[in-house]
Amino acid sequence: MLDKTTRINYLFDFYQALLTPKQRNYMEMYYLEDYSLGEISELSEVSRQAVYDNIKRTEQMLESYEKKLHLYDKFQSRIVLLDKIEHDLEKSAPTTDVISMLNQLKEID
Amino acid sequence: MLDKTTRINYLFDFYQALLTPKQRNYMEMYYLEDYSLGEISELSEVSRQAVYDNIKRTEQMLESYEKKLHLYDKFQSRIVLLDKIEHDLEKSAPTTDVISMLNQLKEID
Numbered sequence: 001m002l003d004k005t006t007r008i009n010y011l012f013d014f015y016q017a018l019l020t021p022k023q024r025n026y027m028e029m030y031y032l033e034d035y036s037l038g039e040i041s042e043l044s045e046v047s048r049q050a051v052y053d054n055i056k057r058t059e060q061m062l063e064s065y066e067k068k069l070h071l072y073d074k075f076q077s078r079i080v081l082l083d084k085i086e087h088d089l090e091k092s093a094p095t096t097d098v099i100s101m102l103n104q105l106k107e108i109d
Numbered sequence: 110m111l112d113k114t115t116r117i118n119y120l121f122d123f124y125q126a127l128l129t130p131k132q133r134n135y136m137e138m139y140y141l142e143d144y145s146l147g148e149i150s151e152l153s154e155v156s157r158q159a160v161y162d163n164i165k166r167t168e169q170m171l172e173s174y175e176k177k178l179h180l181y182d183k184f185q186s187r188i189v190l191l192d193k194i195e196h197d198l199e200k201s202a203p204t205t206d207v208i209s210m211l212n213q214l215k216e217i218d
Contacts, residue, residue, distance in 0.1 A: 097197055
């Protein structure tokens, strides 16, 4: 089971383009740069409660996008399949081209 | 070059979950079931112009989602790579497992 922070980080990766700059900013400070709610509140000159509410609402939006588009879910399914394919191909000495293309596939999230 | 209808059909596939039921409904009638604007207008009891405006706005929304999330673009890149991998593997007699997994990958859009 993934912890919640890891999941939110992934969802943020997939859906951040759909957020407002303010939402993105709070999420980055809180989840990526590890600022506390109090610190974000001071730096942004809004109440701690407003920052908290914004972050919670954004998390709900990310979950709601995932429920509709399943990008994280599909990404995970692809990684499982790509790992299995790589593993199966190891026996048959695949060309470096094939290995490189499999790696490129992993990078298209 | 893809014609516009094909592109819109793909974008609709990828992003329809983000549309309202009304938007989805008009788009389905117009693009999938090939109703004319006049027929949709009669069936929906709204003006032809309202139907037209709604469909045009929805098309813009689909393009705007694609600009942000690139799902169709990424899908195309994956298909190109998967086809190349399949082609390369043909020489080395891949297992049916590998072929089946490559096909599964194609189905995860």
